[in-house]
Amino acid sequence: MPTPVAEAPNVTDDGLYLDGIPHDRFAEMRRTPGLMWHPYRDGGFWAVARHAEVKEVSRTPEVFSSAVGHTNLWDLEADALEARRGLIDTDAPDHTRIRRLVASGFTPKNIKAWTDTVGELTDELLDDAEAAGTVDWVDALAAPLPIRVILALLGVPVEDADHLVELSNFLVEGTSEQQSLPPDAFGNTTELRLLPFNSPASHALFEYGEALAARKRAEPADDIVTTLVRAEADGERLTGSEFRNLFHLLVFAGNETTRTALTHGAMALADHPEQWQRVLDGDVTLEQATEEVLRWATPVLHMRRTTTTATELAGTRIGAGEKVVVWYASANRDETAFDDPFTFDVGRTDNPHFAFGGGGPHFCLGAFLARLEIQVVLGAMRDRGLRLRRTGEPVRVPSNFVHGVLSVDMELAR
Amino acid sequence: MSEDVVRMQVNPETCIAGGQCELLAPDVFEIDDDEVIAVVQGDGRLDRKVALEVIDRCPSGAISIVEPDEAAGGG
Ligand code: HEM
Ligand code: SF4
Numbered sequence: 001m002p003t004p005v006a007e008a009p010n011v012t013d014d015g016l017y018l019d020g021i022p023h024d025r026f027a028e029m030r031r032t033p034g035l036m037w038h039p040y041r042d043g044g045f046w047a048v049a050r051h052a053e054v055k056e057v058s059r060t061p062e063v064f065s066s067a068v069g070h071t072n073l074w075d076l077e078a079d080a081l082e083a084r085r086g087l088i089d090t091d092a093p094d095h096t097r098i099r100r101l102v103a104s105g106f107t108p109k110n111i112k113a114w115t116d117t118v119g120e121l122t123d124e125l126l127d128d129a130e131a132a133g134t135v136d137w138v139d140a141l142a143a144p145l146p147i148r149v150i151l152a153l154l155g156v157p158v159e160d161a162d163h164l165v166e167l168s169n170f171l172v173e174g175t176s177e178q179q180s181l182p183p184d185a186f187g188n189t190t191e192l193r194l195l196p197f198n199s200p201a202s203h204a205l206f207e208y209g210e211a212l213a214a215r216k217r218a219e220p221a222d223d224i225v226t227t228l229v230r231a232e233a234d235g236e237r238l239t240g241s242e243f244r245n246l247f248h249l250l251v252f253a254g255n256e257t258t259r260t261a262l263t264h265g266a267m268a269l270a271d272h273p274e275q276w277q278r279v280l281d282g283d284v285t286l287e288q289a290t291e292e293v294l295r296w297a298t299p300v301l302h303m304r305r306t307t308t309t310a311t312e313l314a315g316t317r318i319g320a321g322e323k324v325v326v327w328y329a330s331a332n333r334d335e336t337a338f339d340d341p342f343t344f345d346v347g348r349t350d351n352p353h354f355a356f357g358g359g360g361p362h363f364c365l366g367a368f369l370a371r372l373e374i375q376v377v378l379g380a381m382r383d384r385g386l387r388l389r390r391t392g393e394p395v396r397v398p399s400n401f402v403h404g405v406l407s408v409d410m411e412l413a414r
Numbered sequence: 415m416s417e418d419v420v421r422m423q424v425n426p427e428t429c430i431a432g433g434q435c436e437l438l439a440p441d442v443f444e445i446d447d448d449e450v451i452a453v454v455q456g457d458g459r460l461d462r463k464v465a466l467e468v469i470d471r472c473p474s475g476a477i478s479i480v481e482p483d484e485a486a487g488g489g
C-alpha cells in the first residue's frame with residue numbers, strides 16, 4: 001500500500017447496518033480526494049465511493065477482475081472458489097460464453113412476455129394483504145413474489161415451488177451468521193466451505209437443479225432450464241458444475257434483492273405520502289417511480305474486484321493483486337451524479353443509479369425482470385388506489401453486503 | 415448524412431445481450447434470439463444525442479459510432 005493514503009472510516013462492521021446505511025461515512029469517503037484504504041481482517045481494500053469511479057472500475061474488467069480471489073470482501077480458498085465458480089466470479093471468455101447462454105431468457109422482449117404472470121401473482125398476494133388490513137409487508141408480498149416469479153421462468157413445476165421457497169429461505173439465512181440447519185441436512189455430504197453460503201440447502205438446490213435438467217431434456221418446454229439444456233445439445237456446453245452454480249445463482253440472485261427493493265420502496269412510499277400521491281395522480285410514470293425505488297433501496301451495497309496489474313484510479317496508485325471494492329450504496333447518493341441525492345423524488349428524469357451495478361459485463365442479468373416486478377406492484381397498488389401506512393419499525397439484516405429487511409408492518413387502506 | 419445523425423455498430427465479441435440498447439432505441443437495436451447478441455437494424459442511423467446515451471448505457475462497451483472513414487461507401 002503506497003503512502004500517504006488516508007484510512008477510510010469503518011463501513012464493514014455488520015452491526016452498523018442495523019441502523020441503516022452509514023451514509024455520513026460514505027460522504028466522507030466521497031469528499032476525500034483519491035481513494036481511501038479500508039483495513040479488513042488481516043489485509044484491506046481500496047474503497048471506491050464516488051459514482052464516476054464505480055463506473056470506471058465496473059467497466060474495466062481486464063484490470064479489475066471478478067475471477068481472482070472472490071467478489072465478496074474475503075478470499076475463498078482455491079478449491080472452494082473453483083467449486084463455486086459460476087457467472088459472477090468469472091472473467092471473459094468463460095463469462096461471455098455462460099452469460100450468452102442464459103441471456104436470451106432475460107432480454108427486455110422475453111421478460112415483457114411475463115407481465116401477465118407477474119400481474120396475477122401480484123393480485124393474489126395483494127388481495128390477501130388487503131383482506132388482512134395490516135400485514136408484515138415482507139411476508140405478505142416482498143418475499144413471496146420474486147421467488148414465485150423466478151420459479152415460473154425457470155420452469156419449476158408448481159407442486160415443487162414450496163420446497164424451493166423453503167430452500168431459498170435457508171439460503172437467505174446462510175448469508176448471516178446463524179444457521180439453523182445441521183451440516184448433513186438434505187443428505188448433504190459436501191464440506192460446507194465448498195457450498196455457496198456454506199449452506200447444506202445449496203446441496204439440495206444443486207440436486208434439484210440436476211433432476212429438473214434431466215426432466216427438461218426429456219420434455220422440453222418454454223422456460224430457461226430448457227434453454228440451458230438445449231444449449232448443451234448445440235455443443236455450447238455448460239460443465240456440470242457451471243450448470244449447478246448457474247441454477248443456484250438464478251434461484252437466489254433475484255430473490256433477496258427484489259424483496260429488498262420492494263420493501264424499501266414500500267417504506268419510502270409510506271414515509272413520503274406526497275410522492276405516492278404523484279404516482280396515484282399519474283403525474284409520474286411507473287418507470288420513473290421504479291428507478292427511484294431502486295436508487296433509494298440499493299439492495300446490493302457493494303461488489304469486489306481484484307486488480308490483475310498495477311494501475312491508477314482517481315490519482316491513487318494501486319498495486320497488482322489488490323482488492324478494490326465498489327460501493328453502490330455510496331454512488332447512489334453521490335452529489336455529483338444526482339440532484340439532492342438524499343431526497344426521495346419519484347419524478348426524477350435523469351436517474352443513472354447503480355442498483356444493478358456500475359455497468360460492465362456483470363451488469364445484473366435480471367435487471368429487466370426486477371424492474372417489471374416493481375412496476376407491476378406499483379401499478380397494481382395505484383389501480384386499487386391503495387395507500388400504505390407504517391405500523392412498525394423495520395427489522396434490518398445486519399450485513400455490509402445486502403440492504404435487507406426481515407420484516408416491517410404495514411397497514412393497507414384505500 | 416446530417417451532422418446530428420450517426421451510424422451505430424455493435425461489437426459481437428463483447429456484447430452480453432442484456433438489451434439496454436434495445437430498450438433505449440428499439441428501431442436500431444434488436445437482440446437476435448439465435449445469435450444472442452444485439453444486431454443493428456437497417457442502416458443503423460440514430461440521432462447523435464440518443465447515440466451517446468445508448469453508448470453510455472451499454473454495460474459492456476460494445477456499442478460505438480461508425481467513423482466516417484469506416485462508413486465509406488455505406489452512407
Ligand atoms: C432489485 C433487484 C436486483 C438488484 C438490486 C440486483 C443487483 C445486482 C448487482 C449489483 C449485480 C452485480 C453487478 C456487477 O457486478 O457489476 C447483479 C448481478 C446479477 N444479478 Fe441481479 N439484482 C436484482 C435482481 C435480479 C434478478 C431478478 C435476477 C434474476 C435471475 C438477477 C440475477 C443476477 C445475476 C445472474 C447476476 C450476475 C451477472 C454476471 O455476473 O454476469 N438479479 N445483480
Ligand atoms: S446494451 Fe450493449 S451489451 Fe447490451 S445488448 Fe446492447 S450492445 Fe449488447
